[in-house]
Every structure is written in C-alpha cells, then in structure tokens.
Amino acid sequence: MFGGGNMQGMLKKVQKMQKDMEKAQEEIKNTVVEASIGGGAVSVTMNGEQEVLSIKIAPAAVDPEDVEALEDLILAAVNEANRKAKEVAEKKLGAVTGNLKLPGMPGMF
Template identity: 45%
Template sequence: MFPGGQPDMARLLEQAQQMQQQLAAAQEQLAQEEVTGTAGGNLVSVTMTGQGEVTAVTIAPAAVDPDDVESLQDLIVAAFRDASRAVNELTASRMGPLAGGLGGGLGLPGL
C-alpha cells in the first residue's frame, strides 16, 4: 500500500491543497455560468446561476390570464424546478470529477 506502511504526509497535504484549489475554481466557474428552466412551452422561464441564484424570470403575455392565476403560478413553479434540475446537472458535471478524485486521489482508506 504505502512504502514502509506510512503515507507521505507532505504529498497528502499537497494533494489536498490542489483539490481545494480545483474545488474553488469549479465553484467560481459555477457562479459565472447560467442555466434556464422553462415551462408551458416557454411561456415562463427562470434563469439561475450555477450556484442557484435566480437572475431572471420571464413570463410571456400569453401566460397571463386574470381568470386563471393558478395556472400561471403552476408554470412559474415548474420553471423554477426545471432551472433547479439544470443547476444540479451543471453542478454534477463540474464537481463530479473532483469528488471522484477524493477516493483514490489521496490514497486514504474510506475517502
């Protein structure tokens, strides 16, 4: 496993620092990226950053019916859910490879 049975602590610390830098860079990249969720055939759209901050909500005039406010509310909720799903997918694609590196990358049992 390790030469002499002991891990090289300096090497482990260096790898941990590199991983921390990579995670910080990935988080910064997520903050700069945007995704858009839609509902009702694009009647409602919600734009979020990769960190889940809402930056825009767009409602098409055709979605506004004063006699049917509940449908518009449902479309808004659905667009938020779609945008949130897109954020989760983006996060997994950016952070997944880094999280996978925790297992074998540091060579520590249980990580």
C-alpha cells in the same frame, strides 16, 4: 519516522484538490442555466448558486381568469432551473472530488 514523504505527497494532493475545488466553485457561480415551460410561456434564468436571475412570462400566458395555471408554470420553471443548476454543480464538483459525497459541499446531494 512517520512516512514523511508519503505525508508530503498527500498534502500536495489535498492542496491541489482545494485549488481545483475553488476553481470549480467559481465556475459554478458563473454558470447560467435556463428552463422554459409551457412552450415558452414561462422562462426562468438561474445561476449555478441557484439564485434566480430572471423570470420571463409571455403575455399570452397571463389569463386573469386562471392565475393558478400561471403560478403552476412559474413553479415548474423555477424547479426545472434549480434541477439544472444542481446538475451543473454536481458535475463540476464531482470532477474534482471523484464523485465523493462529502458533507457540507454545495451541490453534492
């Protein structure tokens, strides 16, 4: 009466997409990205959920007379790692959604 066969096929596609989305989100969670700034002076490691896992600072980058430069390096490294993590999330989720911009989907900005 309402195209039940077509609706059933559509439901299967939605269920597959949901499973694929869950798999992609797990892959994103387990992805680790690293950004190194200032010739290795500061390195930041972040997971795909944009949580900072570690920050490494080379001893040579620590100058008590120029703390602001070190702060800038840390900020730049965190922002670069964040950009990389977002890029990974967008690629993995985009493969599932066909690059649709779905509201409320992490990494789909």
